[in-house]
Amino acid sequence: xxxxxxxxxxxxxxxxxxxxxxxxxxxxxxxxxxxxxxxxxxxxxxxxxxxxxxxxxxxxxxxxxxxxxxxxxxxxxxxxxxxxxxxxxxxxxxxxxxxxxxxxxxxxxxxxxxxxxxxxxxxxxxxxxxxxxxxxxxxxxxxxxxxxxxxxxxxxxxxxxxxxxxxxxxxxxxxxxxxxxxxxxxxxxxxxxxxxxxxxxxxxxxxxxxxxxxxxxxxxxxxxxxxxxxxxxxxxxxxxxxxxxxxxxxxxxxxxxxxxxxxxxxx
Amino acid sequence: xxxxxxxxxxxxxxxxxxxxxxxxxxxxxxxxxxxxxxxxxxxxxxxxxxxxxxxxxxxxxxxxxxxxxxxxxxxxxxxxxxxxxxxxxxxxxxxxxxxxxxxxxxxxxxxxxxxxxxxxxxxxxxxxxxxxxxxxxxxxxxxxxxxxxxxxxxxxxxxxxxxxxxxxxxxxxxxxxxxxxxxxxxxxxxxxxxxxxxxxxxxxxxxxxxxxxxxxxxxxxxxxxxxxxxxxxxxxxxxxxxxxxxxxxxxxxxxxxxxxxxxxxxx
Numbered sequence: 426x427x428x429x430x431x432x433x434x435x436x437x438x439x440x441x442x443x444x445x446x447x448x449x450x451x452x453x454x455x456x457x458x459x460x461x462x463x464x465x466x467x468x469x470x471x472x473x474x475x476x477x478x479x480x481x482x483x484x485x486x487x488x489x490x491x492x493x494x495x496x497x498x499x500x501x502x503x504x505x506x507x508x509x510x511x512x513x514x515x516x517x518x519x520x521x522x523x524x525x526x527x528x529x530x531x532x533x534x535x536x537x538x539x540x541x542x543x544x545x546x547x548x549x550x551x552x553x554x555x556x557x558x559x560x561x562x563x564x565x566x567x568x569x570x571x572x573x574x575x576x577x578x579x580x581x582x583x584x585x586x587x588x589x590x591x592x593x594x595x596x597x598x599x600x601x602x603x604x605x606x607x608x609x610x611x612x613x614x615x616x617x618x619x620x621x622x623x624x625x626x627x628x629x630x631x632x633x634x635x636x637x638x639x640x641x642x643x644x645x646x647x648x649x650x651x652x653x654x655x656x657x658x659x660x661x662x663x664x665x666x667x668x669x670x671x672x673x674x675x676x677x678x679x680x681x682x683x684x685x686x687x688x689x690x691x692x
Numbered sequence: 693x694x695x696x697x698x699x700x701x702x703x704x705x706x707x708x709x710x711x712x713x714x715x716x717x718x719x720x721x722x723x724x725x726x727x728x729x730x731x732x733x734x735x736x737x738x739x740x741x742x743x744x745x746x747x748x749x750x751x752x753x754x755x756x757x758x759x760x761x762x763x764x765x766x767x768x769x770x771x772x773x774x775x776x777x778x779x780x781x782x783x784x785x786x787x788x789x790x791x792x793x794x795x796x797x798x799x800x801x802x803x804x805x806x807x808x809x810x811x812x813x814x815x816x817x818x819x820x821x822x823x824x825x826x827x828x829x830x831x832x833x834x835x836x837x838x839x840x841x842x843x844x845x846x847x848x849x850x851x852x853x854x855x856x857x858x859x860x861x862x863x864x865x866x867x868x869x870x871x872x873x874x875x876x877x878x879x880x881x882x883x884x885x886x887x888x889x890x891x892x893x894x895x896x897x898x899x900x901x902x903x904x905x906x907x908x909x910x911x912x913x914x915x916x917x918x919x920x921x922x923x924x925x926x927x928x929x930x931x932x933x934x935x936x937x938x939x940x941x942x943x944x945x946x947x948x949x950x951x952x953x954x955x956x957x958x959x
Contacts, residue, residue: 447792487792490799494768498761520812521754521785522839525714528754536760545787547814547834549841567814572789574816577862583850595844 426512426540427561428603428628432652434480434510439691440684441653443481443514443630445660446471446503447488450496452665454672461495464488467672468503471664474673478680481512481656483630484539504537512656513540514565514630520545520552527555534562541565543608543630546592550599557600564605568593568620571610571633593623602626609648611639611657617647628654634683635662641686649690659683693779693807694828695870695895699919701747701777706958707951708920710748710781710897712927713738713770714755717763719932721939728762731755734939735770738931741940745947748779748923750897751806771804779923781832781897782806790818797822801829808832810875810897813859817866824867831872835860835887838877838900860890869893876915878906878924884914895921901950902929908953916957926950 426434435441448464448471457463472482484503489496507513519529519542526544533542534556541563544553556564569579569589579589586594593607609620611633620629629648633639634657641657649655663683667675693701702708715731715738724730739749751770756763774780786796786809793811800809801823808830811820823831836846836856846856853861860874876887878900887896896915900906901924908924916922930950934942 449795485788485792487786487788487795487799490764491795491803493799493803494761494765497757497764501761516788518788518812519754519785521752521783522837522841525752525754528716528758532754532757532760536758545785545812545814547812547845548785548837548839549844549846551839551841553841570789570815572815572818574789574818574820577816578814578850578855578859579816581850581858583845583848583855588845588850588855591848592845 431480431512434512435653436691438477438480439688440478440480441655441657441687442479442680442684443483443512443656443658444471444475444479444663444680445483445485445516445658446664447485447660448664449488450492454668454670456670461492461499464492464496465499465502469506470673471676472506474677475663475680476508476511478677478684479511481514482507483514483516483658485660486515486517501537504539513538515539515542518543518545518567520548522548523551523555526552530555530559534559541606543567546596553596553599557604562604564600565630566592566596566605566607568607568609569613569616570608571612571639575610590623593620597624597627602628606630608632611644614639614643614647617644621648621650626650626654628656630656630658632658635659641683645687645690698747698779701779702920703958705744705747706955707745707747708922708924708954709746709947709951710750710779710923710925711738711742711746711930711947712750712752712783712925713931714752714927715931716755717759721935721937723937728759728766731759732766732769736773737940738943739773741944742930742947743775743778745944745951746778748781749774750781750783750925752927753782753784768804771806780805780807782809785810785812785834787812787815787819789815790822793819794822797826801826808873810834813863820863820866824871829871831867832897833859833863833872833874835874835876836880836883837875838879838906842877857890860887864891864894869895873897875899878911881906881910881914884911888915888917893917893921895923897923897925899925902926908950912954912957920958
């Protein structure tokens, strides 16, 4: 998906909401079978119920890998459920030496049909480069994450700035605003203005809203640009809005509620 | 596998060689079927031919993920081929927020029966912690990697040291010498003495020997300690020593040649 297609989809759905399919086989509503097939059925119903309120889905690879090869197969089948109008993100945090990263890129962009994959910048340019070599595909580089551990290295001084700032500054040169995004956690909204200065035109994928405490309005006010440049991810607060038979209704309600907070930012 | 078991195995096999199963379905010897089953058969024969010359096998997850769920299944079956006497490493470079890393740990330590998994330190302590909560299992944290991109961040100043030095210093406090190792690339042997000062008792997993240019003697001289503290990984130079029908013989010869260089360091 190109940037202009993504922006068009945001305008059409009046939403820059991304829904995280962090589907845990051990936490399915009771009436769904507690199995890998249950995960698929849960995802199918969640996507059906929420797709008009969002523009992207983010599949958290860990939840599927925990189920072994059958879980990986459910991930493959879940990507196939996401409509073409929606941006498909593999939240996989990959990154390795160049020839190995090429295989991760093949895994997520060719074998699986994702539009984007989250990648870790620690190993530097050649570990990210293979993800930037596909037309219409994106690397989403970890900048500032939403977890407590962000303070261990990301928020530590590195040269004349903080490490995550160096990452944004340097890695934004490796690609373009058409194939590179950044993860910037919602739990640090006070940093957004400074971050916009470092990567003014890039899209940000913002996790940490909902269960992790960030809120849509604060983030949007601080980070939105003319063609949005923003995908805000919510996982647990939507997909686990109810654990009962009404889980699709409650997920739709939660997604709709997040989406309504975005309307005023979409002109 | 505990540290003392690993050390005993090194003494018994007179080897601290780890063989990397970076098995590319597109590069199998011609007489093997070019398919996922071909990958399994290749791994089976390589393990059988080389197991007396090494103490560990490292499975590079990317090569299996590139084949989709069938590749993940071959990874599962390949782990099952590695004898109990050998240390099983998933080279997967994982790491995410705590609740997600718990699922990666479950994937590699429970669903798959690996002894260790490589992890990326960028996101800090809570992203690594779940990998340290299994008895006899190990997290292998990326310190200094062997690729050109190491100069982008790892080798940049961070506070009073370089970033990878801060990583070693801080993260060595998160676990013990019994559940935490570090990746330290062989292409930087001049750094080994300084690194030993930062994490004097930890095991290092050293990639970069063979195809990437490092050599056994230089590394061993610089980094070995009383109970070794060293696993040197070789992938391509062993498993692709020959692309013909004699590939097992040539892989065994290559593995044996690397192992012979280790004997004088094992007392």
